[in-house]
């Protein structure tokens with residue numbers, strides 16, 4: 103039940119007070135209202151990680167790519183090894 | 188979905204698994220402590236694709252599974268009251284108390300509503316000023332900000348008909364309880380990424396140092412978990428025991444300070460009982476004095492019961508990594524997700540339920 107899922111902020115609906123700041127967030131096309139009180143800096147277009155109606159963090163796009171950079175390096179180095187053989 | 192599907196690529200997964208196999212020279216036992224990770228590992232068969240030398244144990248990482256029987260009994264008492272609308276996450280409906288579960292109370296006419304968020308329960312309280320609305324606030328650190336925010340909103344709106352039945356638990360004290368057990372055989376931990384999204388991972392440094400175990404903060408998708416395991420294995424093979432972060436796209440060392448502030452405003456650390464494990468000092472959260480009016484136990488005094496768990500159920504040992512669901516004689520026959528004897532079979536993230544769902548065929552073959 104601790105699963106948090108990534109979604110994209112489509113629209114910020116209510117910014118009347120910090121506790122009530124809410125966004126419409128798209129989770130692969132399905133929309134839900136998510137509270138933004140814990141990520142006050144979040145903006146439209148950001149991907150956030152949401153859990154039980156509350157955004158817990160903004161996904162760092164650069165860091166998200168790193169695992170793939172690392173995998174690419176892995177592939178390259180194994181290919182170099184193969185070539186060397 | 189972006190940030191999900193790309194972390195499920197089987198081709199990349201098998202490359203990483205191959206690297207792990209090349210690096211592993213000795214037997215290593217790893218524990219993960221997150222029901223979401225348990226589910227991913229068993230569903231995608233990661234545990235069986237790893238070299239035989241690596242064993243994966245599933246720790247007490249599911250709040251549904253570790254909510255103690257006496258709290259479930261309190262929930263049943265509150266949900267049975269005619270003046271109460273009892274709101275809960277759907278996962279709690281079938282968790283057995285001493286005699287029955289919330290589903291049974293609902294069938295008898297109890298006004299029990301499954302909600303997606305504690306903030307939805309606050310809205311139900313606003314809409315029903317003449318009824319008492321109780322929210323069953325279970326969860327780890329991941330869920331604590333939402334539960335705390337529900338209290339802050341109710342406080343701000345002066346709602347006098349909203350309370351929480353709190354069963355909030357904290358992960359690092361449970362890790363310490365497991366590591367300090369005399370027969371501990373765990374060499375490394377995958378720490379639950381979503382808990383660390385909120386709390387960061389500084390709390391794990393003293394644990395890694397004291398018990399000489401590497402700890403890797405890890406995400407939930409197959410590639411995340413496999414990379415987390417790879418990071419653990421390379422530390423184990425190199426003889427280091429640091430805290431590392433695999434889940435960098437969502438977790439920073441300090442965590443979400445705003446969320447921590449909200450939790451600290453509403454909750455204070457307290458001792459908690461874990462189902463199947465027992466009391467762990469300072470392993471949970473309770474409402475602070477300022478918010479005592481929002482404590483359902485204070486308002487309704489639902490009374491205490493003494494837990495009498497099914498004597499067959501070994502879920503406590505499973506949660507501590509001492510046994511595997513297949514070691515339980517009731518598994519798959521007297522105990523199924525339809526008729527669970529213990530909490531690890533109820534929650535879809537419990538180890539017994541994950542094995543039942545994805546490994547049932549193996550059992551038949553083996554039997």
Ligand code: SF4
Nearest residue numbers: 500501515522529539
């Ligand atoms: S299979 Fe059922 S009875 Fe056995 S340990 Fe798991 S929950 Fe308990």
